[in-house]
Structure formats: structure tokens, C-alpha cells
Amino acid sequence: MGRPSAIICSSPSLFSLLPNQIHPHSLFSKKHFRTSSSSSSLDFHLSTKLPSNFSRFAPLTLSPLQATEIQATVESIPHESECIEIGYISSVHGFKGEVRVKPTTDFPELRFSKPGRRWLKVRVSGKEMIQEVELTNGRDHPGQKCWILTFSGFDTSEKAMQLVGSTLLVRDADRPELAEGEFYTPDLVGMKVVLKETGKPVGMVVDVFSTGPNDLLQVMLNSTAKQHGQSSSESETAVSGLFAWVPFVEAIVPHVDMNQRVMLITPPKGLLELNLRADVRSKKERRYLEWKQRKKLRQRFNASKKKLIEMGQDHILQGFLFGNKAQKGLLANQIAGINFKLLQQAMQTIDKPYHRCNLTELLDANSSQLLKNVSRMSKDHLFHCGSYEDVDTNHEQYERGFNLMSKGKVAIILVMDVKKNQGSASDSDFVGCESVKCPSSILHLQELFINEDKFTKIEEWRTSVPLIIVSPVHDIQSTQELFLDHDYFGFDSEKVHFLEEEKLPVISNSLTEQDRRKLLVKSPWEILESPVGSGGVFGLLSRHRILENLNEMGIEYVEVCSLSQRSYIAHPLFVGFVDSCEADIGMTVLDDDGLDDQNFDIMFSMGFLKRITNQNMLQFYAVPQLTPHVEKVDKEWVDINVASPNSYHLHCSIYSSLNACPPDKICLLHVTD
Incomplete structure (x- = not known):
């Protein structure tokens, strides 16, 4: 139920106290208005702002005799701190000494209709003083939202004019008693x-x-x-x-x-x-940045539109010929968001034979070079190496990796795979998921960061390590909320970033008359897209200037790890092992795991990432799919329903990077049960 309150005003206060009572029947019937804080006591809950011309009201000017009388009675007059304001005199009414009073009290009838002693706060010779007056008569004036009052000794308009601008006061002790559960606003401040x-x-x-x-x-x-x-x-x-x-x-x-x-x-x-505003910049600065972003988006859109025409995909632009503003905006954003460098690279390589990497074949083909950089150890030894007192090779590698991580030389990219983690789960043990079905990927992510066996809990380096979460678009908000609820799991919030997984347009599996494959559309204003896969991380690194930023931070290694039940990330021993081998690529492989796109943990050197993102060194493969879409036929958009695969989804495995790395620059950490 509501708990209405009296409200406060800016210094000097012109507002009085409001009693607040929790009452189910009267909660929605009371109307309260804004006031501001003040050290003075108040007597109301209705806020009345001072008129803009208040400063032009004539000050109260008293004769020397009146001033002397006031000075003589000061000791019997209450101090201002002992008084509360009930209104102010705004103007003269008529010619008989009546004045108009703007009430600032919840009890106007009690304060203005009952004759008796009141006090005026007046300004004499530049100083504020309190003068006692006698209220003789008062009546409401609803049309003007004021009260008409008459004071003893003020029987002409000239005398009444001297009161304009004064504030009416009563003793604080005269405030009505409040029942239990009622509060005066200044008492809350x-x-x-x-x-x-x-x-x-x-x-x-x-x-x-x-x-x-x-x-x-x-x-x-x-x-x-x-x-x-x-x-x-x-x-x-x-x-x-x-x-x-x-x-x-x-x-x-x-x-x-x-x-x-x-x-x-x-x-x-x-x-x-x-209601917290994360951006503390001025309104002018924010508008300027918004304008720059819109300008950048327009430039990117114009460049993308030119690319589509060059690629013979101008049918995508036909959606701009009709449709509403929102539909055209959706299409423009999609076009501006296409990674054309990755798309062109994919379309050039899908017709080439693709050979999926196999761990056994990799070891057999490069045994002489790889065997030098292969280390085997049990899970137990891996996760307790840092606590061993004996200084062996593994412990030295652990210390080496720990120093790199504590100095902020390692970044982590965690990939949340939509295919692996689709669905939902409910578990009351997970904070933030009580009685609510959470995506299983969110539950796995939370378990990963709170499980000491899967994620090393060493606070000294967590604040130094940049963390990038790559997630499907529908999981980004939930992921951000999870990190907020857990205070970013000890990471520096300024170094945690959330990116949407890389996607590429879906293409037809048949060639056009110009020997080109068409980009398919779901509607005239929506391009069909599909996730690139684990290899899409390389596109994200170059596209969002992540590599440049990491390089400026002095990062030497980037660990890219999938989110799965078998994830073991950010282990100092793994970092130290890769660094001691001076490798460009380091991989952890579990027993009977092989090279699985759903379970990977790979360490890349910054130098290698720069090379692979700047050159066309990735291998894509086309996955045949059955994809309903729309096409324009005889100036009409028609739905195309098919019974056999008619499209390709463009995929890239993170392991295709192995083809771009010399075997002697690859190391393997084989973790056994």
C-alpha cells in the first residue's frame, strides 16, 4: 500500500509538513505534489511554487516606532527554527486592508479561518525578523487558489501593502499530532x-x-x-x-x-x-556523439550498398522502394552490419575442397615437430599445481603463467555456442534463476565462474584480465544481468565486453546467370543470416577493433574457449606452458575429445592473431540447408517453399587456423582423467 509523505522545499523553505498515513482506502485519493528539501519545518503536503515576479513584491517597510516596538518584543517571539511556514502574502485584496495568502499547508482552514495569534517573517533594514500579528478574519477564495485574510491594525490598502512578501508562521509545537504510521516530510529528509x-x-x-x-x-x-x-x-x-x-x-x-x-x-x-544514468556526459556531448554515430552508420551503409552492387546482390536493395520507416531501418542496419571481408572470403573458399582437422592426423603428419611441444598431465595435477611446494617443471610454468596474468598480459574470449547450449533449465541453486527458467548457457556460465575446479579463483589477476563474452543475440541481456548480479565475478567491469556472435548471410546453392550465388531474404526488409561458428571469433576481433585495443593494453596472449560442461579456462599452467614453448597456438585436449568445434580451449599469440585477421587464411565450408525465403517474381514478392536443400550456411571452424600456423609453433596440453 502507499505511504504518502509530506514534502520539503528549497531554502528558505516555503512549504509545510504533510502527515503521512498508510491507509488502504485513502491511498489513491490523496494528491501530493513536488517540493524540495529544506532545513525549515513545514506544515503541508501541497506544494506551491513562488511566482516568478515574487522578487518584485514591495518589501515590508515599517516606521521607526514600529521597528522599535518589534525590537522590544523580540525576546518574547519564538525563534525561526521553532516555527513552521503556512503561507506567504502575495498581494493586496480590495481597499479595506485585506491581503491574499498563498497557502503552503495541508490545514488551511485551521490556519486561516480561526482568529488568533500568528507571526510574520519580515525584512527590516536588510535583516529578517519575526513580528507577532493578530488574525481577525479569513475566508477561502477558491477561484484564485488563495485565502483572503485580515489582520488587526491593517485596515487600509496602504498598510496592507507593507505586508506583501511576508511569510506567515505558526509555532512548531502547534503541528497536529500524528497517528502511528504517519510522517512529516522534513522528518524523512x-x-x-x-x-x-x-x-x-x-x-x-x-x-x-x-x-x-x-x-x-x-x-x-x-x-x-x-x-x-x-x-x-x-x-x-x-x-x-x-x-x-x-x-x-x-x-x-x-x-x-x-x-x-x-x-x-x-x-x-x-x-x-x-534510474541511474551511466553516461555522465553533458547533453551537448551526448548529442554530438549520437550525431557522429549516425554519420558513421550512414557512411558504413553507403559503403555496404556499393559492395552489394559490385557483388551483383542489388536485389537486396529493392526493399527500400516500399515499406514503412521501421522496415527500411531494419534493412539498413542489417546491410551496414554485414562483414563483407569475411563474406567475400567465405564465398571464394566454399568451392574448394575442405578437410576437417583431426587430432590423430595432425599428430601423425607432424609428429617430429609436435612431439617436442606436447605435455600430458592429469586433471588433478593440473588444478592443484599451484599449491605444490616442490619446484618441478610444471610449477615453474605455473608461476610463469601466473605472472603473465597478474601483469595483464592475457585476455580471455569466452564463446557461448547457441547450438551447444540451446534450451532452458531451472535450478534454485543459481542466484537470479529462482522459479524462473534460465537458458542453460547462462547456468553453465555461472557454474563456470563459481566452480573452483573449472575456473581458478585468484583475485590478484582477475581485475587485470580483459574478458570478452561472445553470445547469441538473445542471450546478451541475460548474460549482462548475470554479471551485474555477481559483481562481474571479480573482473574489472571496464574490461568486460559483450559481443553478438558473428553471422553471415545465407546464400543459394544454385548459381545465377552471372555464375553468382544470391543472398536469400526472409522478407523484402530482412536478410537471412546464420552463425559463422567458432571461427567467427576472428571476424569479430578485426571488426570491432578489439585487436587494436588489446595491443594498446599490452596483451601478449588471447585464450579463446567454448562454454561447455567440460570448460576449463584461465589456468596459469596452460598460459605458462604456451609461453615456455614460444608457440603461436596452444591447445588443451581432453581424453577422447579430439578437435571438437563444441569443446575447444585455444591460446593464440597476439602476433599470430594479427596475421590471420589481416590475411585471407581461414577456410570456410558450406552446409546445405533447406531454407524457405521470398523472391520477387513479376514485380510481386512470393514465398518460396522447398522440399530439398536450396541454400548454404557458411561456417568456419576455429581449428582452420591450424592450417595457417607452422607445426613447430603449435603446442598441445593433453589432460587425462
Whole structure:
């Protein structure tokens, strides 16, 4: 249920306190408006902003005799801190000394219709002073949203004019008593906000806003990032300068302790991050960057359109002749996103004989060179090598790899294979998946990073290692949320990147009159595409300037690993083994695993990756598929349904890189059970 609150105003405050009561029947009937924070006490929940010409109101000018009388009675007048504001005098009404008062109180009838003593905050000789006045009469003026008041001793318009701009006050002790569960807004401001479940400080309430049925607490968040040289406790209380909105409802704010000045909250997942703006740049800077991105996209689209025409694939552009803006935009984005370098390389090599790599054949054909760079060890020895005290060859390689990783010389690319991990699973043991079906790839990813046997838990190097996650498009958001929920598993969030897997257009298996294969389309505005496979990583590295960035970071080795139940990644011993062999390619091979596209763990040197991405050294193969599509026949788009394979899906295995590497630059780590 809602927990409406009174609200606060900027200094000097012109708004009063609002009682807040949790009541199921009256929750949606109360209307609250925004106010700002103030150190002054208030008496209302309706916010009234000062008119823009308030500063032009005539100040209250008193005669010397009146000023002397005020000075003599100052000691009997309450201090400003003991008063609350109930309204301000905006103008004169008529000629009999009446004034118009804009109320800033939830209790206007109590404050303005009942005669009695009030106080005015006036400015005399440049100083603010409080003067006692006697209210003799008051009536509502609904049409002007104000009250008409008469004060004793002010019976002409000239005298009443002296009151314009003054603020009406009452004693703070005269505030109505609140029932249990009711709160005044200024009492909420400045309260500490703490997570109920963990006791972790969240921040401090700096303002309260009303938007509809319930109020919103504006909370200034504490900094969660540990600053250099600060202890954990110091960093937890550091102010981040970022704000979050917390609905003031009992379900989210179940406990408010006015004595301790603490409120406990139970926010839903993602609430505190919901309104955070990750980009702190100015609006002008953001607009300029958006303009640059649009310009770059247009340039890329124009270049891609020219490529399509050169390749004889101009039928793809026919979708721009009709359709709505969204459909044309979808087609333009797809065209701009085609990796033409990879596409042309694939179409040139699919007609050549393709030979899939086999581990046995590889060893037999290059036994004299490879046997020098082959190491065998058990799983148990592999994952406990770092704890052995005896200094053997493996331990030296472990230390060598650990030093490289701790110095940030190794990057990791984790490939989430859609074919391997398709489907979903439910497991309450996985955080974030309670009672919800999660993709099995997400569960495998979480298990990988929390399993000490599959992923070495050494905090010293995790923050130094760049991590790139390659995922199908439908898994990217879930993957990002998983990393957010687990604080990036100890990695530096600035060095973790999420990329969509590489795709290439689907082509026909028949040749056109110009001896070309056509790109197939699902609709006039959507090109049919399929994942390239594990070898698509090389296209991503060159396409997104990843290699250039890694090179600038001083990276020497890049480990590319598939996500599977048998994944064992980022092991210092493997890194040290590859480095000691001075190899360009290092592979871990499990018993009876062979060279499997679904299970791979390969280490590449940066020099080799630069060569293979800059030259056409990859081998593609065509997979026949039965693919329904559309074609334009006699100026009409018709559906083409086929009963036999009519298309090729272009695939590339990561192991095709072995053909581009000398055998003496390849090393194998054979892991046995």
C-alpha cells in the first residue's frame, strides 16, 4: 500500500509538513505534489511554487516606532527554527486592508479561518525578523487558489501593502499530532537508508517527490566502489553523487525508525539501478556523439550498398522502394552490419575442397615437430599445481603463467555456442534463476565462474584480465544481468565486453546467370543470416577493433574457449606452458575429445592473431540447408517453399587456423582423467 509523505522545499523553505498515513482506502485519493528539501519545518503536503515576479513584491517597510516596538518584543517571539511556514502574502485584496495568502499547508482552514495569534517573517533594514500579528478574519477564495485574510491594525490598502512578501508562521509545537504510521516530510529528509536483508548502507534521503498515488524518495547513493587507499568501511559510506528513486510504500519501505533516523528498504531487483544514468556526459556531448554515430552508420551503409552492387546482390536493395520507416531501418542496419571481408572470403573458399582437422592426423603428419611441444598431465595435477611446494617443471610454468596474468598480459574470449547450449533449465541453486527458467548457457556460465575446479579463483589477476563474452543475440541481456548480479565475478567491469556472435548471410546453392550465388531474404526488409561458428571469433576481433585495443593494453596472449560442461579456462599452467614453448597456438585436449568445434580451449599469440585477421587464411565450408525465403517474381514478392536443400550456411571452424600456423609453433596440453 502507499505511504504518502509530506514534502520539503528549497531554502528558505516555503512549504509545510504533510502527515503521512498508510491507509488502504485513502491511498489513491490523496494528491501530493513536488517540493524540495529544506532545513525549515513545514506544515503541508501541497506544494506551491513562488511566482516568478515574487522578487518584485514591495518589501515590508515599517516606521521607526514600529521597528522599535518589534525590537522590544523580540525576546518574547519564538525563534525561526521553532516555527513552521503556512503561507506567504502575495498581494493586496480590495481597499479595506485585506491581503491574499498563498497557502503552503495541508490545514488551511485551521490556519486561516480561526482568529488568533500568528507571526510574520519580515525584512527590516536588510535583516529578517519575526513580528507577532493578530488574525481577525479569513475566508477561502477558491477561484484564485488563495485565502483572503485580515489582520488587526491593517485596515487600509496602504498598510496592507507593507505586508506583501511576508511569510506567515505558526509555532512548531502547534503541528497536529500524528497517528502511528504517519510522517512529516522534513522528518524523512536526511534519514539513512539501509538494505533490510544485508544491513548494507544504501544512501541518504535528500528529497521527497509526489507523482500520483504515492511519494518517491530521492536517495543519494553511497559509493560502492572501493577507493584507493580506503578501507571497506570508508568506501561504503563515501557519497557517489548518484541518485535513485525509491517508492515510499510499505512493501519497499517496511520500517522507518524516527529515533535512530534510519529506514530499512527491501527494493525489487534492479530498482536502485533503474534510474541511474551511466553516461555522465553533458547533453551537448551526448548529442554530438549520437550525431557522429549516425554519420558513421550512414557512411558504413553507403559503403555496404556499393559492395552489394559490385557483388551483383542489388536485389537486396529493392526493399527500400516500399515499406514503412521501421522496415527500411531494419534493412539498413542489417546491410551496414554485414562483414563483407569475411563474406567475400567465405564465398571464394566454399568451392574448394575442405578437410576437417583431426587430432590423430595432425599428430601423425607432424609428429617430429609436435612431439617436442606436447605435455600430458592429469586433471588433478593440473588444478592443484599451484599449491605444490616442490619446484618441478610444471610449477615453474605455473608461476610463469601466473605472472603473465597478474601483469595483464592475457585476455580471455569466452564463446557461448547457441547450438551447444540451446534450451532452458531451472535450478534454485543459481542466484537470479529462482522459479524462473534460465537458458542453460547462462547456468553453465555461472557454474563456470563459481566452480573452483573449472575456473581458478585468484583475485590478484582477475581485475587485470580483459574478458570478452561472445553470445547469441538473445542471450546478451541475460548474460549482462548475470554479471551485474555477481559483481562481474571479480573482473574489472571496464574490461568486460559483450559481443553478438558473428553471422553471415545465407546464400543459394544454385548459381545465377552471372555464375553468382544470391543472398536469400526472409522478407523484402530482412536478410537471412546464420552463425559463422567458432571461427567467427576472428571476424569479430578485426571488426570491432578489439585487436587494436588489446595491443594498446599490452596483451601478449588471447585464450579463446567454448562454454561447455567440460570448460576449463584461465589456468596459469596452460598460459605458462604456451609461453615456455614460444608457440603461436596452444591447445588443451581432453581424453577422447579430439578437435571438437563444441569443446575447444585455444591460446593464440597476439602476433599470430594479427596475421590471420589481416590475411585471407581461414577456410570456410558450406552446409546445405533447406531454407524457405521470398523472391520477387513479376514485380510481386512470393514465398518460396522447398522440399530439398536450396541454400548454404557458411561456417568456419576455429581449428582452420591450424592450417595457417607452422607445426613447430603449435603446442598441445593433453589432460587425462
